[in-house]
Amino acid sequence: MSAWLREHWRTLTLTLARMAGNPLATLLNVMVIGVALALPLGGYMLLQNLGSVTRQLAGHPQVSLFLAPEAGKADIAALEARLRQIPGVRALRFIPREQALEGLKRSENLSDVIATLQTNPLPDAFVLDTGGSAADLEILEPQLKALPRIAHVQLDSAWVRRLEALIALGRTTVLILATLLASGLVAVTFNTIRLQILTQKDEIEVSKLIGATDAFIRRPFFHLGLIQGALGGLAAQAIVYLCVLILNRSILELAQLYGSDFRLDFFGFSDCFALLAFSAFLGWLGAYLSVSRHLANMEPGQRP
């Protein structure tokens, strides 16, 4: 065990020294991987932020029930009692037509128009709060429509559904992008390792001839792929973090105009760590494929 650890430590220092010995190539490789990973990563971060906004807004979608004009006080009381019995209804608010008119009068643009009206055209209304999602509301809708003295049922879930669909679309796009660019990362590592194997061709050949095991020869290349992938993942996070810093200035300004304190949040620690592990894994995979492909061809002597 300790010999195994010592061997890996020796390989690690050797690999790091080799990378430091060729800083430009190392930097370029890390940059390529970093930029490639930053794209899907940034998209994923935007979606996460957008998702949390939607959840905030659509946490309690409401239903407005507009009553028929002929509904009297007794009808309203009966309706209220029935509504309270429907499972899933959390809060119930009655808005009499007079109160609705007052509300409209208070809004600047409409007060003039309202003043010219002879009679109050607005119906009485109930506003229902449910704990459920937009989909739950839609199940509720026919039940509500069937109630007596109800003229119109309006769900405010429609736009939420549209937004959810948009986010789902965004997710698929990011997933496709991530898959493409992850294969890009594997390809970049594959090629780096191929070049490294070619540079060390003589050393590998001699080592094989004088008794190095395959594992010994492969190990430094696995380390190289792993480290390069991890560094690329780190670079991608740095790029996205920088973008968040820059964007948040403008976003804060914009959000203030809408009376919101919305801002982009960067990933938490566990997400960052998972990404690092993932990019390191992709680097290792590229190295593995490259090593399997190229070292097999370097066996001294003729194949039996």
Added chain:
Amino acid sequence: MISFSQVRKTYRGGHEALAELSFSIETGELVFITGRSGAGKSTLLKLIPAIERPTSGTVLVNGQNIGSMRRPAIPYLRRNLGLIFQDQKLLYDRSVFDNVMLPLAFTGHPHKEAARRARAALDKVGLLAREKANPITLSGGEQQRLCIARAVVNRPGILLADEPTASLDSASAAEVMEMFRSFNQVGVTVLIATHDEALMQRLNPRVLVLKQGRLAA
């Protein structure tokens, strides 16, 4: 220690390098293999470390059958053999010292012990003063001695050398041969392929003469 029986080696394309070759070499022997170019000397030497496998027949090294040896076992076989190649195969991207350190990298010796052994091997071939030099700056004779140092640093039981004096002047060649003899005197089995008959005579060794892949009488 090394035994060939009825060994045939045919390369792809039909060239027959060895045919019906049988001989055996005991521990501690010093054996020369001679013959004209293309007689099969190099092939014979390549069969022992499993660089090539026999087409038919049996090659036994330390009781292990080379023909049926599995790939993962080969490195361990080679660690007990000191190989000196016709084309030297020195690494010119590192110092003389690091060239000798190479075989110790994968045998798991701690660095200090490895460095001590490497210096001892360099001392034995008279190159200790040049340990920091790049092999490219060494003379032909010195390069050949460096190859010997790298081959013996793991203290192998068998030393195999393919034309070790081919590109050397007679004084350097004599030096190199003297080195092989001194290793043989401490019990190492030595196999040398050469066509330098004059040099051979002085050591009065056992000689295997190859002719078209067979032993000539």
